[in-house]
Amino acid sequence: MNDELNLYPCEESIEDDIAKERIIKSIGDFIDKLILLEKELGRKVAQEFLDSKSLDFANISDNDAIDSVANKIANFLDLPNKIHVNIDDLSFDTGGSIRPTSDYNVTINLNKNSLKMKDAVLGVLAHELTHQYLFNHGIDLRHKSILDNELLTDIAAIYLGLGNLILNAHRNEKTVYKNKQEVTYKMEIGYVKTFYLGFVYKTICSMRNIPENVYNAQLSSQSKIYITQAMNHNEFSPYLKQNFFDANNTTKTLMDIKEVIYSIQVLLSDIDKNLKADEIRSAKEIEPFLVKTHRMLFKYFEYITNFSLDDTPNRCLKFLYSMKAYQTLEEMLVCLGTAYNSAKSYLNYLTDIHINLNTALVSSSESNMCKVVCRKDGTIFPQITGKSLFVVKCPNCGYQFVASTDNTLNHDKVKNFMFLYNEHFVHTESTNKIVEDQGFIEPIFSFLKSHTYLSLALIFLTIGIIVLIISHVYFSLIFFALGLVFIIIDVFNLAEL
Known part of the structure; x- marks a missing residue:
C-alpha cells in the first residue's frame, strides 16, 4: 500500500468556519495522537529540530541533490534505510508517495510539480520519510481511515523534529515570468489545517520547554502566522496559554x-x-x-x-x-x-x-x-x-x-x-496587554469608530475651541451647543443598550 501526500492549489481561506464542538473534539484527537507518539517514541526521539540550512541544494531539479537531501533527513531520523527519490508524473493532487518497507533501499516518488518550490520538496520528503519511520517503529494506523493515518504522519513529522519543514511547506506561492507574462503558482501540502499546525507545533515546543526564539528561528513568516493564529484563536488559545506542568x-x-x-x-x-x-x-x-x-x-x-x-x-x-x-x-x-x-x-x-x-x-x-x-x-x-x-x-x-x-x-x-x-475557556486580555500590543492610538480610534455621535461631538467641540480663540465667543457657543447635543444623543444610545 502506497502512502500518498496531497498536493493541490491553495485557494481556501485561512479562517475555517468549523463548529465549536467539532474543533474541540479534533483538539482531543490531536492530543491523543501526541500521547500515542510520546508513549511509543518518547525515549527514542531527539528534542531538537532539524537544521533546514543543511538541506540547501543549488538546483532543485537535480535528482542527485534531492537524493542527498532525502538521505540527510533520513539520517536525522536515524533511519537505517538508503533513500532514492524518483521524480515522476503523479496525479495533480498527489505531492509524493512511498511504500514503507523493511528493505534497505526505499524509494520515494516525488511529483515533478513539487519541484516548482524548494519548501514543497522538503515538506513532501519529510512527510514520506515519517511514514517510513513509523513503519520501522511498529506504529501503523492502516486499520484506521486513510485520513487518520495521514494526520498522524503530519503530526509525527512535527513531533520528530521536522516541524519547520512541514509548516514551511504547508502553503507556498511563487511568481515567475513565462513568455513575458507573470505566472503565480500556489500550493498547499499536507492534511493538517493551518490552526492545527500552529497548535501542534506550539504544544510540542511547550511540553519540551523550547523557547520562542529557538522554535521560530527556521520558520518562514507565513509559518509564524500559523502559530500566532492558533495563539489568538478562541478555541486554541486557552490550551496554548495554560501551564499544564502545574x-x-x-x-x-x-x-x-x-x-x-x-x-x-x-x-x-x-x-x-x-x-x-x-x-x-x-x-x-x-x-x-x-x-x-x-x-x-x-x-x-x-x-x-x-x-x-x-x-x-x-x-x-x-x-x-x-x-x-x-x-x-x-x-x-x-x-x-x-x-x-x-x-x-x-x-x-x-x-x-x-x-x-x-x-x-x-x-x-x-x-x-x-x-x-x-x-x-x-x-x-x-x-x-x-x-x-x-x-x-x-x-x-x-x-x-x-x-x-x-x-x-x-x-x-x-x-x-x-x-x-x-x-x-473564555479569556479577556487586560487593558495593559491591549496597550502593549496595539499602542495607545489604535484602541482610541476603535472606541470612537464605535461611538459615531461622540466622535461628531468631539469634532464640534474642537471647532468651537478654535472659533473661540480666533474669532468670537458667540459663534463658538453654536459649536459647543452642537457638541453637547451629540454627547446627549450618545448617552441615550448607551442607555438603550
Whole structure:
C-alpha cells in the first residue's frame, strides 16, 4: 500500500468556519495522537529540530541533490534505510508517495510539480520519510481511515523534529515570468489545517520547554502566522496559554469534571423521581433522554476514574495527560450543554404538572422501600425512601451516579455551566496587554469608530475651541451647543443598550 501526500492549489481561506464542538473534539484527537507518539517514541526521539540550512541544494531539479537531501533527513531520523527519490508524473493532487518497507533501499516518488518550490520538496520528503519511520517503529494506523493515518504522519513529522519543514511547506506561492507574462503558482501540502499546525507545533515546543526564539528561528513568516493564529484563536488559545506542568491546575480541572458530572446527575435524579407526572411522554421521550444522557456521563465517569499521573514519570506525557483532562472538561461543557438545557426543560415541565394538579412532587409509597434504576444498563435495585441526595454504584456496570428518594427537588445545587466555561475557556486580555500590543492610538480610534455621535461631538467641540480663540465667543457657543447635543444623543444610545 502506497502512502500518498496531497498536493493541490491553495485557494481556501485561512479562517475555517468549523463548529465549536467539532474543533474541540479534533483538539482531543490531536492530543491523543501526541500521547500515542510520546508513549511509543518518547525515549527514542531527539528534542531538537532539524537544521533546514543543511538541506540547501543549488538546483532543485537535480535528482542527485534531492537524493542527498532525502538521505540527510533520513539520517536525522536515524533511519537505517538508503533513500532514492524518483521524480515522476503523479496525479495533480498527489505531492509524493512511498511504500514503507523493511528493505534497505526505499524509494520515494516525488511529483515533478513539487519541484516548482524548494519548501514543497522538503515538506513532501519529510512527510514520506515519517511514514517510513513509523513503519520501522511498529506504529501503523492502516486499520484506521486513510485520513487518520495521514494526520498522524503530519503530526509525527512535527513531533520528530521536522516541524519547520512541514509548516514551511504547508502553503507556498511563487511568481515567475513565462513568455513575458507573470505566472503565480500556489500550493498547499499536507492534511493538517493551518490552526492545527500552529497548535501542534506550539504544544510540542511547550511540553519540551523550547523557547520562542529557538522554535521560530527556521520558520518562514507565513509559518509564524500559523502559530500566532492558533495563539489568538478562541478555541486554541486557552490550551496554548495554560501551564499544564502545574499540578494544581490539573487538580482543579479534575474537580470541575467531577462537579459537571454531579450537577447533571442531580438534575436527572429530580426528573427520574417525577416521571409519573406524565407517564406517556415519559415513556416515549423523557426516559430515552435519561438513558442517553447517563450513558454519555458514564464515558466521562470512566475517564475520571482511570485518570492518574502518579505512575507517569515522563514529564512530557504528564503535560499531555493534563492537557487532555482540560480538553475533556471543555468537551463536557459544550457537548453536555444541550443535555443540561433539555434536563431543565423536562424538569420544569414535570414540576409544572404537579403544581397545576396540586399533587406531591414525588408519589408517596406505603412501603419504606423504593426502586432506583441505573439508566446506563437498566439495573434496578432497592433503596430506602426518604433519603436525600446520595451516591449509588451500579453492581453490574460499575457506573456511579447520584440519586434521591425523598420528595425534595435538588436542582438548585447545580452549578451554572456557562460560569464554568467562561472561567476556563473564555479569556479577556487586560487593558495593559491591549496597550502593549496595539499602542495607545489604535484602541482610541476603535472606541470612537464605535461611538459615531461622540466622535461628531468631539469634532464640534474642537471647532468651537478654535472659533473661540480666533474669532468670537458667540459663534463658538453654536459649536459647543452642537457638541453637547451629540454627547446627549450618545448617552441615550448607551442607555438603550
